[in-house]
Amino acid sequence: KGSADAILSCSGVNRWFGGVRALTDVSLDIRQGEIFGLVGPNGSGKTTLVNSITGFYPPQQGTIRFEGRPINGVRPHRIASLGIARTFQNVALFKGMSVLDNILMGRHAFMRPSALASLFYWWWAEKDEIRQRDKVEEIIDLLQLESARDEPVEVIPLGLQKRVELARALAAEPRMLILDEPMAGMNQEEKEYIVRFILDAKEALNLTVLIIEHHMDVITAICDRALVLNNGRMIAEGPVREAVNHPAVIAAYIGG
């Protein structure tokens, strides 16, 4: 495991919660520039795997590498600053703040304090502010949030809030984006929008995407490859159509 073009690789990842084994020997390679799907029934370990990758629940066994560098045990905010951004299943925006200010909050991962940075702070802040404004405007354009930019975030529809969350994640300029069930609670039209924005953002910003989704149709529509989990174990992995049509996957879904 650990092929040369993998941006993220997990090898032999195991995670227990007390006596519950949530992940058993999970290994995967996500290639630079692809959209990789993480599929499986409820309770199969998808969120736990993402929490392992993003540092919230470091695995007790196994290795996780991002761009070749081990990130086991690295704290979540450090992992974010290394270039992995994530959205959560439930919208987690800052109420009382505008759409624009919520997106700007995403810059935090980027503005890490250091002795050197404070020495050059004013010079740096001025430079960064111009860059930051350009970057944020690019994202607002890309996700078509122009007309909502000054709205308080709690008054806009849920579909649009999801888009703001995506924008906030992108504002950190990640190289890898992790989406946890981005379509949850969306109607059909909103789902189609989100799919299109994910594809547009991926192209425009040269991203690699890991997406958790339990709707097989969404996975087959946008993913290059996929991993299917059941009871914390890998039951299929590979090109998306092969993975989701694997007999073990069909059995797991029908068997419940």
Ligand code: ADP
């Ligand atoms: P999925 O995201 O596929 O629905 P999860 O990763 O949330 O699955 O859960 C996998 C298993 O791990 C479940 O049995 C769940 O109860 C357990 N689990 C997840 N997080 C915790 C936690 N913080 N404490 C205890 N058990 C957990």
